[in-house]
Amino acid sequence: MSIWIVDDETNLAGGLKKAFEKKGYSVKCIPTIHELQEALNTEIPSLVFLDQCLPDGNGLDMLPIILKIAPRCRVVMMTAFGDSSLVVRAIRQGAYNYLDKPFPLDAAMNMVTRAFESIRLQNQAEVMMADESNLLLGSSPAMEKVSETLSKLAPYQDVTVLLTGESGTGKEVAARMIHRASNCQGEFVAVNCSAIPEALLEAELFGYAKGAYTGADSNKPGLIEVADKGTLFLDEIGDLPLSLQTKLFRFIDQRTIRPLGSTKEKKISLKLICATCLDLEKKVREESFRKDLYFRISVIPIKLPPLRERGKDILELASYFLGDCSKRMNRPLPELTEEVQEVFLSYPWPGNVRELRNMIERILILRSQADSLVRLADLPMEMLDAHPVGLVPESRVVAPGASLNDTIDRVERELITAALAKCGGNRTQAAAELGISRFSLIRRMQRHGLE
Structure with a gap:
């Protein structure tokens, strides 16, 4: 865990550093x-x-x-002015907390303890959420x-x-399922290749030796080394800069790394799992992704199907999320009506x-807690409205003294009633007519009391 003290008051910065x-802690004064x-x-x-x-x-x-x-x-944030508006602005922009100068050393120490505990809990929560094999x-x-296929990879x-x-x-x-099933001795290390700035990515992946560049005050192991005997997960591999693709290819081919500024190579043993939502073959044709690297990372390709192609898996997942979210919110577990299941x-x-x-989480938060069922009325309109309603003829909207909302409701009710009568009560045909x-x-019928 590294702490930076960004302050031009040398006595304060030096005292905190010591x-x-x-x-x-590793401390730097700026x-x-x-x-x-x-x-x-x-x-x-880690903390500034x-x-x-x-x-x-x-x-x-x-x-x-x-x-x-x-x-x-x-x-x-540290300030000597006691400006409350500045504090509010800082918190709104994402500051963890603030200290008014002068402050006792104990206050700064407590802040460090709480900040690092906050980071630990965040990491722990993300791991617990991501580790749910039921997902x-x-x-x-x-x-x-x-x-x-995933289970077959475990022994290797x-x-x-x-x-x-x-x-x-x-x-x-x-990726985490593969790691868990393998009983690896090492850690699962996830890296989002598109989230880390290109200037930092090489040092983050391969590490650096003390003195490799200005500010490299000590040796730092890269994330590849951290994942030794475990699993390295490179997410969004399609966004990896070309400048690093050559070095990653060499690592995959040789299973060795050489940190920046070092002359010694280190042997690494790990599972390498790459992921992307991009068409890598197209990127290869466009020459924005190395062909040799593509073939090297796609030794075992696995395509995860989109949810719309998984049939009734949608209802299994919906049931699981309903139970999980209801438990977290300490609320009774509702069931989906048949109409809602059809929509899903x-x-x-x-x-x-x-x-x-x-x-599912949105529905549970906004729905009526008194109802034991999730109904069409609980779903957002974008899930239901595949086509916009046609324009209403001018002669139908003339209603002197009525408000616009009342007029729209009345006309909509009349149109629905007429369509149902024309189609002999067949809702599918009436919907097509409208x-x-x-x-x-169905949702509009429920709102107008026509069901």
Whole structure:
């Protein structure tokens, strides 16, 4: 865990540095915004004590920049002005907390303890959520084939796997399933290749030796080395810069790494699992992805099917998420009506499993808690309205003295009644007559008391 103290007051910064180092933390003092920007090009801090008033500008302006580069970083603002509006602005922009100068050393120490505990809990929560093997549940032939392939990979250590599929299909979940089934001695290390700035990615992956560049005060193992004897998961591999693709290819081919600034190579043994939602073959043709690297990472390709192609797996997953979310919210477990199940099975789910999970949570929060069923009225309109309602003829909307909303409700009710009468009560035909989906028609009938 690294701590940066961004303050031009040398006595304060030096005192904090000495106190934090006694506790075993790695500490760096930075006096200006310019030097902070340079440091962010080579390292990612865990905790930053950021002074508001710096010689070359307002420290608060750097807050969003720090959090964009290091989203997990905790930033504590320091100010000598006691400006409450500044504190509010800092918290709204993502600051973890603040300290009014002068402050006792104990206050800073407590802040460090709480900040690192916050990071630990966040990491733990993400691991627990991602480790749910049930997120890949499903009895469809497509998912049974995926599960069978994943189980076959468990006994092999130095294996390379490529997971493909649309966003939200569960690629990281599949990677963690492979890791768990392998009983690896090492850790599961996930890296999002599109989230880390290109200038930092090489150092993050391969590490660096002390003195490799300005600011490299000590040896730092890369994430590949951290994953030794375990699993390295490279998400969004299609976004890996070309400059690093050659070095990654060499690692996969030789299973050795050489940290930046080092002359010694280290042997690494791990499962390498790459994932992407992009068409890598197309990127190879466009020469934005190395052909040799593509063939090297796709030794065992596994495609995760989109949710819309998994049939009744949708209802199995919906049931699981209903139970999980109800338990977390301490609420009774509701059931889906047959109409809602039909909507779920026909909806295209562009966001896949992730969208389904979010949709279930949204429904549980907004629905009436007194009802034991999830009904069409609880679903968002975008799930039901496949087609817009046609324009209402002018002669039908003339209603002197009535409000616009009352007029629209009256005309809609009349149109629905007329369509149902014309189609002999057949809802599917009536919906087609009105230019809307059958589910949208049912929901509108419920609203007008026609069901």
